[in-house]
Amino acid sequence: MSIQSHVTARPSTSWPDVEHVPTGTRATIAAALADRLFRRAVRTLPIRVEYPDGTVLGRGGADAPRLILHRPADFTARLGVGGLIGFGESYMAGDWSSPDPAATLTVFAARIDRLVPAPLRALRRLYVSKHPATEHNSESNSRSNIARHYDLSNNLFELFLDETLTYSSALFPATAPPPRWADLAAAQQAKIDRILDRAGVGPGTRLLEIGTGWGELALRAAARGASVRSVTLSTEQRALALDRIAAAGLSERVTIDLLDYRRVTGEFDAVVSVEMIEAVGYEYLDTFFETIDRVLAPGGRAVIQAITMPHHRMRATRDTYTWVHKYIFPGGFLPSTRLLADVAARRTELVVREQLSMGEHYAHTLRLWQQRFNARADRVAELGFDPIFRRMWRLYLAHAEAGFRCGYLDVHQILLTRAA
Template structure:
């Protein structure tokens, strides 16, 4: 599978040359505030924060800029997308001895302070709107989900644990993380959210976002009757085989169905990291649907990736690398935004929040390490070197976001309080 990567603009165009020079100037000013060394092909360093006398030698992450001209052209064309596309193209890399996520983390930690205030006025000039074709209409959602989740079941199986769970694990805080298996931590997450939703024997459960079936299997093992919805044919087919192998097929109904098309009445509604694919435009529809489907006295439990409300307001209409290359139509909400829409549109209220963002950083770190070890196997599936760099950057970029606290993840309980 060949990954299409936009080429840098032709450097002979005078406006682009000027913008590329401006991009370099801005990056130099950013590096004056961020402790990351950027080394040019001739061995010189690009700008950079002065080394403090007390700073131990070799403590700083180091990035090698291998093709500066192409990289700055990409930044000039689209700053939010150019960094990731530059990595995909091999314009830059983490230097030997520097982990990619460690190189990205200092930028994530200083996201609101790294860019000099004078340059922030350019945001409205460089930001681009999310393309309308990525809107999460009924047909658009199916297309957006298929673009990621239907890449290949074998691809995901190559780096996920045996549960095939593609969301944050929940590690036991009472013992060292290093000694815990990812499989155990994923099952701990699944049972934590089933507990949040009060799933027990006899519960009628609706799951929005089947994944590869692990949550449905564990809920059925509790004696629940599970209806689970997905838009991914690849996931549905494998989930059905896994449900049958687990001996719970009689308790699990897997449907290729949009949440907006669901009917019935359920004691518990559970959804793990699916709200990010709904899109702000459709949040009212999503939560009204949950309210409509939830039986009296029932409970909703959602696992959601979150960001601060200030950052959500800044990024909510801005098109970024993740949306272009990984999750078309995706948007990370804030807890405040979700609480506001549920309060305005439904009788549901957030009654409990459990955050565990550092566990997501650990989960992503393990996925990336496994993905890179398994690359020969993934390559045999037909994926190319650009795809490898794209997914390496994606996993490291997200890890840095959670490790820095820029992103968080939480299990939310929603109930009718009146």
């Protein structure tokens, strides 16, 4: 099915923090310190950092991940002034590159707690940026936060997702080793089917979906005979999802509302939400679980698929404004499974009954997305997305893969029911 309708490419044409290298006394001092710390850190890593003058740092051999510095002075200036945000912006600017950014970033992510000396880590709160108030996930801000990512262009997402247009971790067969995980569409459908099975969705089920995506879960639930209400804040996703549902002849079974989850009313036998909780925000997790508890019928089941972090890392970074927040997911927050269970128990009658860890599956999903995106870079350009955007998107996918590869990130399917 073509998705040319409902599409307006919205590439950025102004990148002030990428196009301009920090200058001045502060930047000079910060760059010198950053250069010293960076060189100190990479000397012991299984990586090759290659400088224009032929200098190579790191303990990696010929087959090790490579970070190629094209403009070392600009790189250290951005890193010194902007920290990890500057590190990402330096890639967007072309100050450094890598044949395999995910492999390179995995080396750093696996040692994130040791890259900066302990005395400087203790001062973290003094120099990291805070989240802008305009990106907190209040009802007034959430729609714009969602639009900045999900309403970029349906065509863009079509270029690297599979035909199900599913933008979350797939679940590959347990009987096949990861190198043979090639059928992404089947793995996405397997993931959805497992969620629907755990939620007990079948003929006559009244199902609420929080976060529509492009409609694949609603389609599969309706095909089982369920009555589906799905809510989303993305106008582009809703338009295409409605088209797909109509084309499947399931419009009488599915309603998709452009509505904040906090505004949902009614009673449902099952509630599902796939990788939407990351857009809820720490301050609103109570409200999210209270909403599920309020609309879930007696004996109902809720299943959430959530990207998670280890609890200690979540606590350490909860208030940090990152490159991902600035350029990819404004207002995003990754919880720990412990936090989700604690909030549910404290604010509702919901209890976690089952958890499935799928981090390895997400790493492979992201690898397949990157392969498709890179292979279709010319078509991304034809949509109007400039070179800085294309480098940004490559880094985003690689950054995410690295997190799952090294265990810094995980993804869980979580089943909740009310306490007996």
